[in-house]
Amino acid sequence: MSYPQQPQQTQPYAAQAGEPPLWAPYYGAPIGAAVKRFFKKYAAFSGRASRSEYWWVALVLGVVGFVLQLLTGILGAAGATTTSSGTIPGPGAAVGLILILVFYLAVLIPSLALLVRRLHDANLSGWLALLVVVPIVVFVLSLLPSNPAGQRFDQPTA
Numbered sequence: 600m601s602y603p604q605q606p607q608q609t610q611p612y613a614a615q616a617g618e619p620p621l622w623a624p625y626y627g628a629p630i631g632a633a634v635k636r637f638f639k640k641y642a643a644f645s646g647r648a649s650r651s652e653y654w655w656v657a658l659v660l661g662v663v664g665f666v667l668q669l670l671t672g673i674l675g676a677a678g679a680t681t682t683s684s685g686t687i688p689g690p691g692a693a694v695g696l697i698l699i700l701v702f703y704l705a706v707l708i709p710s711l712a713l714l715v716r717r718l719h720d721a722n723l724s725g726w727l728a729l730l731v732v733v734p735i736v737v738f739v740l741s742l743l744p745s746n747p748a749g750q751r752f753d754q755p756t757a
Contacts, residue, residue, distance in 0.1 A: 622756050624649040624720050624745070634659050640716070641709045644725060645754050648716035653741055656713060660706055667702055671695025719752035720745050 618632060619625050621639060624647040625632060633655035640646070671692055678689025714737065715725035721743035730736045 620756070622646050622754060624716075625652055626745070628652045628655065630655045630659065637709055637713060640712065642712055644712050644715045645719075645752060646716050647720035647745075647749055647752055648713055649720060649745065650717070650742075653713060653717040656710075660710065663702065664699070667695065667699045671699060714741065716752075717741050720749045722746035722749040722751075725752075 621636065625636060626649045628636070628649060628651040633652045636648075636652060637656045672695075674691030674695045675688030677691050680687045680689075711728060711731075714728045714731070718725050718727050718740060721740065723740060723743070727740060728737070730740075
């Protein structure tokens, strides 16, 4: 299968040049820019995402998830009762569980879209994201370096 020739970008965007357009990957993205781009490209499954974009967002989502789980534990401890069969969390745990559910549902689609764009940057098919049921495979694939041939997934916009 042959793809139309596109100009190849082999060097990351220079920091002094400013942030690249949304359709292009942001190599060396700082944490704030990575999270901002994550939400701006909420359901964009086309294009590419750099390793820094992917891993900064993964870190932020992991920290937010941990804080929500910690909050659920603290809220559940207030009013908890201990019985012979175990501990029953207090009513505050329900509030925490609802917050966790809303958070994970809100970031499900953009997280999958980001993973697909990360795979595109390594010049892999986005369909490999279906391997999310085998986490170690997705982890290894997300570590792969950028491949200039991945530009075939770019769709520049004016």
